[in-house]
Amino acid sequence: MASILQILLMLLSVAQMIIIIHIILSWLINFQVLNLRQPIVASIWDGLNRLLEPAYSRIRQFMPDLGGIDLAPLVALLIVYALRIILINNAAMFI
Template sequence: MTSLLQILLLIISIVQWIIIAHIIMSWLINFQVLNLRQPLVAQIWDGLNRLVEPVYSRVRAFLPNMGGLDLAPLVVLIGIYALRIILINNAAAFY
């Protein structure tokens, strides 16, 4: 059962890095460091959007409209960190 906990923590870590990459890439695109007209950048951006948008859209349904400020990535990251803490604190259940 320890391997199950390790697999869950690995999946959580991968999701965290995908969200962080999406956040950083969105900043780079908004500050015009990256250009979406470049095929590689456009493909990476499209892939990241396809991975995170289903989660973000569900979170956005519960969040109030903040104008141009999108808090969905922050809420999702806090939820992931909370899930990681819950899993680690209850690691004894996996033994």
């Protein structure tokens, strides 16, 4: 059962890294450090958007409209951290 806990924690770590990469990539694109006309950047951006947009859209349903500020990635990251804390605090259940 401990291996299930480790697998779940690994999946949460992967989700955390994907969200952080998406946030950093969006900053680099918005500040024009990276250009979406570059094929590799466009394919990575498209892949990350396809992967994360279903989760972000569900989060955006519950958030107020803040104009041009999108806090859905931050909320998603906080949810991943909260799930990680819940799993670690209940690790005795898996042993």
